[in-house]
Structures are given as C-alpha cells and as structure tokens.
Amino acid sequence: MPRRLPAADGKPPAVTAPQFVGRARQLTAIREAVSRPPAIVLVEGEAGIGKSRLLQQWSATVAPPADGPPSGGGTTSGGRVLTSVCPPLRESHTLGPVVDAFRGIEVRAADLGLTGLAGALRPLFPEWAAGLPPAPEPLDDARAARHRLFRALDELLRALDVGVLVLEDAHWADEVTLEFLLFLAARLPDGGPNLVVSYRLDEIGPGSLLLRLMSRLPAGVTQTRIVLPPLAQEETASLVSSMLGGSPVSDEFAAFLHDRTDGLPVAVEESVRLMCDRRDIAFREGEWTRVRLSELLVPPTVRDCTRERIARMSPEAQSVLRAVATLGEPSPEATIARTADLAPPASRAGLAEAAGAAVLTDDGEGLWQYRHGLAAAAVHESIAPSDRRILHRRAGEAVENHRPTPAARLARHFREAGETARWVRYAERAAEQAVASGDHTAAVVQLDDLLATADLSPADLARIARNAALAALSRRDPVDAVYHRLVATLRTVLGDPALSGRQQAEIRNPLGRLLILGGEATAALGELEQAAAGLDHDPIEAARAMTYLGWAYAGPWPAPVHLRWLQRAALITDQIASPADRLNLAGNRAAALLMLGEEEAWDIIADLPHDGATSAERLDLARIHANVGTGALIWGRYADAERHLAVATRLADAEQAGRLRYNVEIERANLDWLTGRWDGLAERSAVLADADRDRPTTHLAGIRLSARLAAATGRRRTAAEQFQRVLDEAERLGAIDDTMEPAAALARLRLVAGDGRGALRVTDRPLEALRRKGVWVWGTDLVPARVEAHLATGDLRAAQRLVGQFARGLRGRTAPGPRAALATCRAHLAAAAGEHTRAAAAYARAARAWAVLPRPYETALAHERQAEALRAAERADQGRRLLAEQYESLFRLGAKGDAERVARRLRELGADVPRPWRGGRRGYGDQLSPREIEVVRLVTTGKTNREISRILAKSPATVDQQLRAAMRKLKVASRTALAVVAVEAGLLGEEGPGAGLS
Structure with a gap:
C-alpha cells in the first residue's frame, strides 16, 4: 500500500513555497x-x-x-x-x-538638494510637500507640463x-x-x-x-x-519537489503535471497545492506520486485550481480574498476590512489564513495583494453580480478616504457598483487629472465609457461628450481603435432627442475636427457647418468652426465656399475682446487663406508677432508660424518659409513642444529639398520616417522625402513604391493637396518609361480635385507633369486647355513657385509645336524663374530642356555646352540619376562628359541664395540699398555684395534688367512691380 504523509492531526502535509528553479x-x-x-x-x-x-x-x-x-x-x-x-x-x-x-x-526631500524644478512633483508626492520647492507656474500646454514633470522625476531619481x-x-x-x-x-x-x-x-x-x-x-x-520559456519536464519535477520537502517526484507525476500545465510555473504551483488539499498525492517508494492515475482529475486552469482551494478556506478568509480581488491593487488592512464588511479581528484572521495558504502576500509596507494576478482574476469573476456590486460600493467608500484621492480607482468601483452619480464625478475628475499629465488616451477611455454605458442627463451627456472629443484631439495617435470607438459613441449621442441645438453644436464642433484627422472630410464639413449654425452663444468657437470650414485641403467644396466661411470668421473675430483669441483666429485664418492662394493672407501675416507674453501665446504662435511656413512653401516663397519656420522652431523649443517641433522639422526638410540643400537629407528622411510610425501623416512625410531622393538618384522602382504609398494614404485621408506631388512624381516616372497613358491615369483624380477646388497654387508639380502626359499621348489641345486654366487660376497671385511651373508648361507647348527657338527662350525664362526661388533641381531640368531646344533650333554647340553645365549642376546637387541621363545624352552627341569638382564646401553655384532672393525682391519694389539694409538689418556693403552676386548669376547688368527678369520669373505676378509684396 502506498504510504501517505499526513500530519499527526490527520491534515495533509504542509506545502512550502517553491524554490527558484530553471532560471x-x-x-x-x-x-x-x-x-x-x-x-x-x-x-x-x-x-x-x-x-x-x-x-x-x-x-x-x-x-x-x-x-x-x-x-x-x-x-x-x-x-x-x-x-x-x-x-x-x-x-x-x-x-x-x-x-x-x-x-x-x-x-527628507529637503535634504536631497533638489532644484526648483522639483516643485512639479508636489501633486505626485503630497507626503513630501513640506520639503519640496514651491510649485512652478502652471503650463497651459499639457505636453510641456508632462515634459517638465519627467525632468523633475529624473532629477529625483538621480538625487x-x-x-x-x-x-x-x-x-x-x-x-x-x-x-x-x-x-x-x-x-x-x-x-x-x-x-x-x-x-x-x-x-x-x-x-x-x-x-x-x-x-x-x-x-x-x-x-x-x-x-522566459515554460519549464521543461525535469524542471517541473524539481519545482514540485521543492514544494514537498525536497523529496523526488515520480516520472509519471511529473509528466502528468507538465502535460496539464504546459510547464507554466504558477499553474504547477496551484495544482500541487490543490492536490495536497484534496489528498490526491502520496509518498511511495521514496518519491511523491499520484494516488490513482486513471481517476485523478487535475483542474486544467489556474482558475479552477484557485476557486477550489479558496472554497476550502474559512468564511473570513473567503471574504478577505473577495475584497482584495475587488480592490484590484495593493491595499491596507483597514481598506480590506471595510470592503469585506469584517470587524478588524476577523479581517486579520482572514488575512493570516490567506497568507498562510500563500494566496495573499504583503509588501512589507502593510499593503496586501494576491501572489498571482491570475488568482485574483479568477476570484473576482467567481463573485455573483449582485455581490460584486455591493463589494465595489464598499471598496469605493473605503478608498474615498485615501489621499490623494485616487479618482480613476473610485470611478471603476462606483461604475461596477452602479452608483452613476459618483461614477460620473470621479470619472470626470480622473479624466481631468489624465489630461493635466498629458495622458489624453486615459481621459478619452474614461469619458467614452461614461457616454456609452451610463444613464446620463442631457446636461451631463453634452458636457462629457464635448470634453471627450476635445481630449481626443490632443492624443498622440489620434486615429486608432480608441478614436473609432469614440466617434461612434459621439454620433450615437447626437441622436439623443433630449439634447438642445446648442448642446449638439458644442459636440459637433470638436467632432468635426476629429473627423478631419480621421480622413472623413465630407462628414467633417457637415458636422462643422451644423456646429457653426448653433454657436451664436460662443463667438470664439463659432469663429473657430468657420475657420476650419475655410481650410480647403479636403472635402468637395470649391475655393469660393471656403473663402466665404473665412470672411464670416473675420467678421466675428473683429468683435472678440480677447487679444489672444483674436491672434489665434487671425493667424489660423491667414494660414487657411494661404492654402487658398489668397493674397490677403500676406497682409495678415505681416502683423503677426514673433513672441508671446505667456506660454499659451508662444505655443499658439509657434503653430501659426509653422502653418504659415507650410503655406509659403506652396507659394514658392522660400525665404519667407525659412523665416517663419525659424520662428516656429524657436518658440516650440522654448516651450518644449516636442510634437510641434517634429512637424516643423518636416517642413524644414521639405524646404531644404526644394532649395537644393540635400546634404544629409537621406539620413534625415530615414529618421523622420522611422521616428513616429504611430502618426501616419508625419511618418509618410519622411517616406515622401525618401521617395524624392530615390527618384533623383535613379532608383525608380523604390521611388515608385514609396510615392504610391504616399498617394494612397493621402487619398484615404482625403488630403487633396497632399495627392498632387506624389501623383506628379509617379506620372514623371511613367513618362520616363514611355507610358504616357499611365501618366494620365495616375494624375486623373488629383487633377479632377484640383479643378473642382480651383486652388491652382497647388498645381506646381501636378500641372507640368499632366501637360507632358497629354503631349506624350499626342493631345496638344488638352495640354493647351490645361495651361490656359492654370494661367487663369494664377492670375493676380504673386506665387513664384506655381508661376515658374506655368513658365515651364508654356515652354513645353512651344517645344511640342515645333517652335524650337521660341521653346529655347521659354525654357530659359522658366529656368530663371526657378533659379530666383531658388529651386535648383527644377532649374537644371529646365536648362536641360533648353539645351535640347537649342539643338533642335540648329544651335548645337550652344546646346551641348549648356547640357554639359547641367550635368555638373545635377551631379553637385546629388541628382545622380538625372546626371547619368545627361551624361548618356552627351555621349550620344559625341561630347565629352565633364568631371565635376568633388571637394570643398558646396555653394549655391549659379543659383540664388535665400539671402540674395530677399535683396532681389526688395530691389524690384524700388527700395534703395540703404533702405534694404535697414529692412533686413544688414550693412549696406553686404546688401551691395549680395545684389551684385544676384545680377551676375542672372546675367544682367542693371537694377532695371534685374526687375525685368524677376517679372518674367513670376515673382511679381501679373500686376507689375511691387504688387502683392509683403
């Protein structure tokens, strides 16, 4: 007969905690x-x-x-x-x-030598408040406040x-x-x-x-x-042996346990304890084994093990275990006793029994918790729903006495207890705390749970819905499962007939902005339009909604509709008393007007301050200047873009606004690409693409940079894949303006491959959107590529119609980038008509227009076309020399793929391929520098050198030097000739010198 090892009183043998095995x-x-x-x-x-x-x-x-x-x-x-x-x-x-x-x-915090930064720790460590420095000035931006808190915690760790x-x-x-x-x-x-x-x-x-x-x-x-892998069978045997006094276990027992628990240590441990409680093991022939192999049923999960073990404990221990499972985190004895509804002696007895059974453990500081989280979950799930509500109510009332108040815990307890009023109170407080620390996701989850589950009054419903939407707008990754769940909830809330029109408008306003982020442009405009009609009581938010309706990058509306909304916003803004709100609305309106190609924007921009008195103002200005910089890039006003992005960088750095700073870095990289500053750009594009994969728009901006470089260096397949990815995502998001460049790039790649019809297909939808919107300043890349596609397929008339539309769309606009593109399109038409002399002159004008910006890559490509036109016009030697110059320009720029194409063409023509200089500092060559462009613009408005020096804060000698350099590069000998070239380049528009310049 097998020998059992019961204790003297008939109880099963004691089981000890397992030793450390297998690790x-x-x-x-x-x-x-x-x-x-x-x-x-x-x-x-x-x-x-x-x-x-x-x-x-x-x-x-x-x-x-x-x-x-x-x-x-x-x-x-x-x-x-x-x-x-x-x-x-x-x-x-x-x-x-x-x-x-x-x-x-x-x-003692006072003994740690902490700086004033540590005052930010006061809300987290109220018990140290006496020794911490005073709390610093509150920051309006939650991200900046969070970063300051991180620095303070880091200082504490080091101290x-x-x-x-x-x-x-x-x-x-x-x-x-x-x-x-x-x-x-x-x-x-x-x-x-x-x-x-x-x-x-x-x-x-x-x-x-x-x-x-x-x-x-x-x-x-x-x-x-x-x-960590599961335990092997021999390690399972060692673990069991260590729990049973060190005696070995049979191979059958070890194999059985390992098979049923998959070597999961916690499951092995709980199974052994249950088997001992049930006396299902015996000591036989010097080893532990099971009593009856065929009849023994070991629970397959920790849940079953835990529940059966706890069922064998005293009522006091079971009450304590249910209370600890309900509380959900380490808790003191008093809180456990109140949750369990036990007198202190009974509670202490229950804790002692549970600890003795190795179910609960304390941390040495008087806080009790389950040894295994799985066991806690198993117990909590086993509590009947009616009992669970009672336990959570008691837990909430016990935890209410804790300081600082754990709002999120209280919200959870009162939610489970069905105590709606207290659930609402603490959930909103928890959301406020989460927003203050920058955890907007936690705030959204709390409030969305309320909206979706609680029976709320119309006033509560409207307030919570609005706050949830506002919190969602500030999330790090705004479009994910949390976003989609909240949007669905808000749409359900708006269907509640108890909400007034005013309450609905207050929800629709942030919902519309959320839908913009999610790429639902048409739905967003619908929500914002309804919101604007119901916000008469709040002129600031009404103007804000109208300004969003004025952004033209998405949705089906043509430009005049967006412009009317911006005009309405301007009328309201003039009546707003707060200077900060007026500045915010005016700056955002200016950026929206830039996107529409409206000259009025530059008048507003001229009055924008470059610094603010408060943190909130500085952050607002940083965002505004960043948006203006983006708009200036679209216009081709690169010197303006550089100035505004520099302001945005300085302000974002001062306020530690990392996310905004990242957005500015993207635009600065775009500027460097356009102006030919390609050194290190490949590495920057890789960093930008990899740094924020959870934010699709910024991630894809890095992909676009990489695609540009791949195309320029001749890696056409890589470029095509990357541009297609950017185009697909821009179309998914409804960002019409962002479809222009990738579609144009893909069209050019197809044209190189001889696929004119493919080039037309890839530009069909973007061109249709451009025509529908009527914002022709977006056409800088797209229109020339589309014109070439029409010409490649023999449709000269379609190309002429498109160039005419482009010219009419740019009439009256001093947008040098789109105007340089228009000059290129006209040159394409002349070349297609066989008018080679006129085409050569037209390409020369286009090259000068690109050079003034400066946009050296496009300048070189225009000169390359000019060289071919000169050859066709029987000026072969001049054409070869010009082509050789472009080989050097493209090689120095880093456009190795284009340089190789030009080199092949030179060899076809029997000409030598130059050996470009590879050393020393790279300059602007025959391209205008940004500083020279500033001087040229002011010269064309009639300013003297002394006036220019005062405006640009430069010495007259520096102005004279830069003016002479610009005249030399543009091959002119007088200020008058310089102005003529500037007009031909499109810098001044069609109104004449001085028109529209700020």
Whole structure:
C-alpha cells in the first residue's frame, strides 16, 4: 500500500513555497547586463511564467544600501534599486507605477538638494510637500507640463542615486508611464538609471509605446531581452519537489503535471497545492506520486485550481480574498476590512489564513495583494453580480478616504457598483487629472465609457461628450481603435432627442475636427457647418468652426465656399475682446487663406508677432508660424518659409513642444529639398520616417522625402513604391493637396518609361480635385507633369486647355513657385509645336524663374530642356555646352540619376562628359541664395540699398555684395534688367512691380 504523509492531526502535509528553479541562465543575464551600464533589460513572458519570481530572485541578491534598510530598496554597485508593479486595472493610473516605486523611501526631500524644478512633483508626492520647492507656474500646454514633470522625476531619481528602476507588468502601464520610460531610455547615456522592464508580449497593443522601447534605443545603450520559456519536464519535477520537502517526484507525476500545465510555473504551483488539499498525492517508494492515475482529475486552469482551494478556506478568509480581488491593487488592512464588511479581528484572521495558504502576500509596507494576478482574476469573476456590486460600493467608500484621492480607482468601483452619480464625478475628475499629465488616451477611455454605458442627463451627456472629443484631439495617435470607438459613441449621442441645438453644436464642433484627422472630410464639413449654425452663444468657437470650414485641403467644396466661411470668421473675430483669441483666429485664418492662394493672407501675416507674453501665446504662435511656413512653401516663397519656420522652431523649443517641433522639422526638410540643400537629407528622411510610425501623416512625410531622393538618384522602382504609398494614404485621408506631388512624381516616372497613358491615369483624380477646388497654387508639380502626359499621348489641345486654366487660376497671385511651373508648361507647348527657338527662350525664362526661388533641381531640368531646344533650333554647340553645365549642376546637387541621363545624352552627341569638382564646401553655384532672393525682391519694389539694409538689418556693403552676386548669376547688368527678369520669373505676378509684396 502506498504510504501517505499526513500530519499527526490527520491534515495533509504542509506545502512550502517553491524554490527558484530553471532560471539560472536568465538570472545571470540580468546580473551581467546591469553590471555594464547603460542598459535596458526586457523580461518577456506570458502570465504566470515566472517573470516576477525571476526579478525577486535578482533583487534578493542586491545588497541593502549603506545607510540601512529604512531608505527603501536595495543597491547595486551603480546605486539604489527601485521596484514597482503595474496593477491590472480597467483604467490604469497615470504615472501610478512610477510613484509607487518611491513608496517606503524614508528621506527628507529637503535634504536631497533638489532644484526648483522639483516643485512639479508636489501633486505626485503630497507626503513630501513640506520639503519640496514651491510649485512652478502652471503650463497651459499639457505636453510641456508632462515634459517638465519627467525632468523633475529624473532629477529625483538621480538625487536618490537610483542605479536601476524595475517596472513589472509594463503591459498594464498607462501611456504616460511608458512615455516616461522612453524619456529615461533617451537619457541613459547621460547617466540615468538602468531599466529592467517585464511584460506580456501578447497583451501589448500594436500602438503601444512599449514597442518603441523594445525596438529603438539611443546609441551606446545595451539591450538584453530575456524571453522566459515554460519549464521543461525535469524542471517541473524539481519545482514540485521543492514544494514537498525536497523529496523526488515520480516520472509519471511529473509528466502528468507538465502535460496539464504546459510547464507554466504558477499553474504547477496551484495544482500541487490543490492536490495536497484534496489528498490526491502520496509518498511511495521514496518519491511523491499520484494516488490513482486513471481517476485523478487535475483542474486544467489556474482558475479552477484557485476557486477550489479558496472554497476550502474559512468564511473570513473567503471574504478577505473577495475584497482584495475587488480592490484590484495593493491595499491596507483597514481598506480590506471595510470592503469585506469584517470587524478588524476577523479581517486579520482572514488575512493570516490567506497568507498562510500563500494566496495573499504583503509588501512589507502593510499593503496586501494576491501572489498571482491570475488568482485574483479568477476570484473576482467567481463573485455573483449582485455581490460584486455591493463589494465595489464598499471598496469605493473605503478608498474615498485615501489621499490623494485616487479618482480613476473610485470611478471603476462606483461604475461596477452602479452608483452613476459618483461614477460620473470621479470619472470626470480622473479624466481631468489624465489630461493635466498629458495622458489624453486615459481621459478619452474614461469619458467614452461614461457616454456609452451610463444613464446620463442631457446636461451631463453634452458636457462629457464635448470634453471627450476635445481630449481626443490632443492624443498622440489620434486615429486608432480608441478614436473609432469614440466617434461612434459621439454620433450615437447626437441622436439623443433630449439634447438642445446648442448642446449638439458644442459636440459637433470638436467632432468635426476629429473627423478631419480621421480622413472623413465630407462628414467633417457637415458636422462643422451644423456646429457653426448653433454657436451664436460662443463667438470664439463659432469663429473657430468657420475657420476650419475655410481650410480647403479636403472635402468637395470649391475655393469660393471656403473663402466665404473665412470672411464670416473675420467678421466675428473683429468683435472678440480677447487679444489672444483674436491672434489665434487671425493667424489660423491667414494660414487657411494661404492654402487658398489668397493674397490677403500676406497682409495678415505681416502683423503677426514673433513672441508671446505667456506660454499659451508662444505655443499658439509657434503653430501659426509653422502653418504659415507650410503655406509659403506652396507659394514658392522660400525665404519667407525659412523665416517663419525659424520662428516656429524657436518658440516650440522654448516651450518644449516636442510634437510641434517634429512637424516643423518636416517642413524644414521639405524646404531644404526644394532649395537644393540635400546634404544629409537621406539620413534625415530615414529618421523622420522611422521616428513616429504611430502618426501616419508625419511618418509618410519622411517616406515622401525618401521617395524624392530615390527618384533623383535613379532608383525608380523604390521611388515608385514609396510615392504610391504616399498617394494612397493621402487619398484615404482625403488630403487633396497632399495627392498632387506624389501623383506628379509617379506620372514623371511613367513618362520616363514611355507610358504616357499611365501618366494620365495616375494624375486623373488629383487633377479632377484640383479643378473642382480651383486652388491652382497647388498645381506646381501636378500641372507640368499632366501637360507632358497629354503631349506624350499626342493631345496638344488638352495640354493647351490645361495651361490656359492654370494661367487663369494664377492670375493676380504673386506665387513664384506655381508661376515658374506655368513658365515651364508654356515652354513645353512651344517645344511640342515645333517652335524650337521660341521653346529655347521659354525654357530659359522658366529656368530663371526657378533659379530666383531658388529651386535648383527644377532649374537644371529646365536648362536641360533648353539645351535640347537649342539643338533642335540648329544651335548645337550652344546646346551641348549648356547640357554639359547641367550635368555638373545635377551631379553637385546629388541628382545622380538625372546626371547619368545627361551624361548618356552627351555621349550620344559625341561630347565629352565633364568631371565635376568633388571637394570643398558646396555653394549655391549659379543659383540664388535665400539671402540674395530677399535683396532681389526688395530691389524690384524700388527700395534703395540703404533702405534694404535697414529692412533686413544688414550693412549696406553686404546688401551691395549680395545684389551684385544676384545680377551676375542672372546675367544682367542693371537694377532695371534685374526687375525685368524677376517679372518674367513670376515673382511679381501679373500686376507689375511691387504688387502683392509683403
């Protein structure tokens, strides 16, 4: 007969906690990584695989700090170790895990030598308030406030000499906590703490910032990634043996357990405890084995194991376990007792029993939690719905006494309790706290849950819906599953007949702006139009909605409709008392007018300030100047673009507005491409494309830069794939203006391949949209490519009609970029008509127009066409010389593919291919520099050199030098001739010298 080993009182043998088994290699890997800073250690594994146990084992080897245990945490040779765990909450607490890491550190904040920046920590550490500096001035921009908070936390970590920060279960971390980890990772080379992060890969969403921590690291940082596998059968046997006094287990028993638990340590442990409780194992012939192999049924999941084990405990222990599962995160004894509705003695007895059974554990600071999260989930799910509501109500009432008030936890408890009024109160407070710290996603999730689930009054419904939409507009990745869920919710809310027209308008206004981000342009215009009609009580928001209706980049409306909305917005703006609001509305209106190609915009822009008195004003001005810079690029006013983007950069840097600064960097890269400053642009395009993959518009801007360079260097297949990707996404988003360039580029690639009809097809939809909109300043790239496609297919009349439309659309507009494109189109027509002498002169005019901007790539291509026209006009020697010059220009620029094409043509003509100079600093060659363009523009308005020097803050000698350089490059000998060339280049439009210049 097999021998059982019951205790003397007939109870089954005691089961101890398992020893550390099967992870020696991983433990060594952590030790070695941390010993070689700067380092990030990633510990990956499924639930119950032993991530926490591994980190606990590593932490146990860390020596206590020199000043003794009370300081909190151990130390490595590189400093203190801080550890925290992200709780599995429905709505995670913003920065909660980071704050929890400091729990138990007994230091006086005043003794740490913190700077005034640490005053930002007061809301997170109220218990240290007496020793922290005063709170700094509030920032209106949540992102700037969040960045300041990150810097303050980093300063605290360094002041405490933290060498390693451990964050467990990072898959449950809130977005701001993950952003803080990325912030620390970026600073690791400067001596920040090493990071040890554990997570479950299968619970990381596709847009999680945790993926960025896993994939992109700063230079010099070592990443160690440890993936924990299930235990092997022999390791399972060792684990079971360690729980049963060290005696071996039978092969059959080990194989059975390993098969049923898949080697998951937590499942092995829970199964063994249950089997011992049921007396289903026996000690026989020197080893532990199962009693009856055929009849024993081990629960296949941890849920079944846990529920059956808990059912064997006393009522007090069960009440405590249900309370702890309901609370959902480490909680003190008093809170557990109140949630369980137990007197303190009964609660303590229940805690002791649960701890003795190794179900609960305390953290040494008086906070109790489940040893395994799976067990907590199993218990919570087993509670009857009616009992669960009661438990959550008690939990909420107990937690209400905590300070600072944990609003997100309270919202969760009162939601589950069905206490709508208190749920609404705390959910809105939690959303406010999340927005203040920059975690707009958490705010949206909280408020969307209210809108979709709670029975709300019309006033509550309208307020919460509006705030949810406003929070969604500031999210890092505005278009994802959260976005789509909220949009659906808001549309449902708007169908509520109890809402007044005013309340509906207040929801439609931000909803319309959200739909713009999601590419639903037509729907967005519909929502904003209805909003504008119902916002008479709020003139600022009414003007804002009308300004959005004036943006022409999307939707079916022609330009005059957008212009009428901007005119209505201007009338309202003039009546607004607040200077800050007037500036915001006027600046945004100016940018919208630029997009429409309206000269009026430059009058408004001339009055824009370059700095603000407050943080909010500076951020607003940064955005406005960035938008103006973008519009100036469309017009071809590159010197203006450079000035406004420089202002935007300075203001964004001053306010630490990283996202805005990134957008400005994209436009500066576009400017460098257009003006021929290609050095390092390939590397910048790769960084821009890779840096923000979770924001499609900015990610694709980097792809577009890369595609331009690929086309210029002759990598046509790569360029075609990338331009097609940009075009498809722009069409999906409804961004009409962004379809022009990629469609034109694809058309040019098809023309090179001899596919004129393919070039027409790829430009069909963008051209139709351009004609429908009537915003012809967008046609700089598209129209010349379309004209060439018509000519390639023999349709001269269609090409002539399009050039005529283009000319009429640009009439009265001083947009030198589109006008240079118009000059190129006219030259194409002359060449197609066989008028070679006239074509050569027309291409020369086009080249001068491009050179004035300057846009050297297009200048060289126009000169190349001029050279061919000269040859056709029997001026072969002049044509060959000009063609050779373009080879050098294209080679120096970096357009190697075009240079090779010109070289082949020279060889066909029997001419030598020049050997371009490869050394020294690259200048502008025969192209005008941005500074020379500034001088030329002012000369053409009749300004003297002294007047120009005063306007541009330059010395008269510098102005004279730049004027002479411009005259030499444009091959003119007088100021009058310079003005004539400028007129031919389209710089002054059709109104004559001085018209429309700002």
